[in-house]
Amino acid sequence: MKTHHGSNKIKRNLLTCAFNCSFMTPEERIKILTQELQEHNYNYYVLDNPTISDYEFDMKLKELQALEEKYPQLADANSPTRRVGGDVTKNFPTIQHTYRMYSLVNSYSREELVEWIERVEKSVDENLEYVCELKFDGASISLKYINGQLAEGVTRGDGYQGDDITTNVRTIRSIPLKLRGDAPEEMYVRGEIILPLEGFQQINAEREELGLEPFMNPRNTASGSLKMQDSAEVAKRPLQAFMYAVQGKDLPFESQWEMLAFCRNAGFKVPDSAKLCKTQKEIFDFIEHWDKGRLNLPYEIDGIVIKVNPFYQQNELGYTAKAPRWAIAYKFKAEQAQTKLNEITYQVGRTGAVTPVANLEPVLLAGTTVKRASLHNADIIAQLDVRIGDTVMVEKGGEIIPKIVDVNLDLRPKDAEKVEFIKHCPECNTALVRHEGESAYYCPNEDGCPPQIKGRIEHFISRKAMDMDSIGAETIAQFYEAGLVNKISDLYDLRQEDLLPLERLGEKSVQNILEGIEASKQNPFHKVLYGLGIRYVGETVAKKLVRAFPNIHLLMQATEEELESVDAIGGRIANSVTEYFAKEEHREMIAKLEKEGLQFEAEFEENISEVLNGETFLFTGKLSEFTREEAKEMVEKNGGKIVSSVTKNLKNLVVGENAGSKLKKANELGTVKILTEKEFLALIK
DNA sequence: TTGCCTCGAGATCA
DNA sequence: CTCGAGGCAA
Secondary structure, X not given: OOOOOOOHHHHHHHHHHHHHHHOOOHHHHHHHHHHHHHHHHHHHHHOOOOOOOHHHHHHHHHHHHHHHHHOHHHOOOOOHHHHHOOOEOOOOOEEEOOOOOOOOOEEOOHHHHHHHHHHHHHHOOOOOOEEEEEEEOOEEEEEEEEOOEEEEEEEOOOOOEEEEOHHHHOOOOOOOOEOOOOOOOEEEEEEEEEOOHHHHHHHHHHHHHOOOOOOOOHHHHHHHHOOOOEHHHHHHOOOEEEEEEEEEOOOOOOEHHHHHHHHHXXXXXXXXXXXXXXXHHHHHHHHHHXXXXXXXXXXXXXXXEEEEOEHHHHHHHOEOOOOXXXXXXXXXXXXXXXXXXXXXXXXXOOOOEEEEEEEEEEEEEOOEEEEEEEOOOHHHHHHHOOOOOOEEEEEEOOOOOEEEEEEEHHHOOOOOOOOOOOOEOOOOOOEOEEOOOOOOEEOOOOOOOHHHHHHHHHHHHOOOOOOOOOOOHHHHXXXXXXXXXXXXXHHHHOOHHHHXXXXXXXXXXXXXXXXXXXXXXXXXXXXXXXXXXOOOOOHHHHHHHHHHXXXXXXXXXXXXXXXXXXXXXXXXXXXXXXXXXXXXXXXXXXXXXXXXXXXXXXXXOOOOOOOOOOOEEEEEOEOOOOOHHHHHHHHHHOOOEEOOOOOOOOOEEEEOEOOOHHHHHHHHHOOOEEEEHHHHHHHHO
């Protein structure tokens, strides 16, 4: 690590010299120093190739600091002096991502990867090219640059919005505060913040000296560092940033490979391990190489990312609800550890499903201590034939959730008996039931079983539903035990005087809780609907229902048939919805919530026109007039629908450059109208 | 599922 | 100052 010490005396000399010798204005001097420091910083942290001594660097930095102090009006938010931090953030405001941050689909075997490649090759017919990159194990981030200046650093969050951690991001030396070369007006760079192993060990050595507990693993330490309030502390953590994607308008590249080069030229650290591959063999060679080679890397990776290279091919493939179809992660084989199964306990979820949980002798695995692992259901227990006292093999795959994969029969105690799944609810002793065709056992005591009641309320307050600040599972349990809350709507009857007597709740906490409850009334209808916890109504289904039934009364009156007519709503969901609303207590509760002022009516933008009513569209090839996102919006705003493949339901195929198999198939069908982009635009004019 | 950071509450000590 | 809840990230 570079140390930035220097003496004030020398600094003053340098200052005097700068003024005396060159007759520069402070403004000019600041500009020169800034540029020099930026350059040296880049050489040191991005290229790993310093061209001046640490001492000289520190002198220049001190000089710049002094000048900025003297002329604060000339100090830039992206000055190299900001690298050392100092800004303290109280809380990190939420920022919407301009471009959604998708996740990646994971694969764990050669077979799965081959399946993906074959799927890709089916939709895109010619000259496939892939970029293989290392999958860094850290925290994802999005950086916004305005006219080449770092403007925002945002965590991934839920992919739609994240936390503004700009001041902390500025302290990471391998992130340029100002881009090199020509920069577009606005662009977003995505990458991963990691803590190299050496830095991790160094931090732990320091912590040990200070008598502090060492950190468990680099990934959590990196992630935690980004959320520290004192950016000067963040500056002391030797974090690094590896960037792998750029988004924005009119960018000067047309493929992932060119994008990596652009990133590198713009001054980001882009490892040169990425490789352009044309064949399956090349991809698998790359994987194999790094599966072994990763042990020698100075940082941790947990897999390989494979991306279709040209953008027009990526666009052809498009996205699922969560991830691009044009990329996939290959995760290295998970680490395993052997440990003892001490006990099986049973948990009752909000739906009444009873889940067996293995309580394990704590064991160190992939940088964490594993003590518990879900056994999912009775079938899994039977299949593994795990018994109390068994020695089992635990694995921590890409899902993060530890899993029992095997039982070591040689070490089984002689008297170990088969596990009998419990017959009665561990919480309320009601006899459990098992629905036909389902592997889970349920406690049918919906209204009297504490974990089900608490679970429903926890679900309601959760982030994706009402997102009530400063209330968590423990607080709900407290409310329930105090007899204050038995159903969702009871939350809205809570008063300050009810809560203050409760343990651990001071005035401040109570105020936060009540404010959170009040603020929840502003949440849109689809969140409220999701929060009700109707079985099979997740976030996506809730949104779909709200679209089709824009207020709660329409939804409550809908028959199963009407529900099923909605796209993606099947019999199972329709049945669950009507059953929910058939219950008197549910209808009463909803009436109460409505009275309290929760949103039970959807707000949508009106469609611009209905000219595309009944029409279906599919876009293929490289589009030049608009993006796929824009196309989708245009179609929907004009009453049309987007479909995903060429079938007899497709009425219009809009073709861009390089249209391939879809165009061919449409021609074969003969029923599809083929349009150019211009013709499409003319349709909706 | 676990680890890390932050905050409020309550204990401890001056 | 220490503890535990809560939030977040993978």
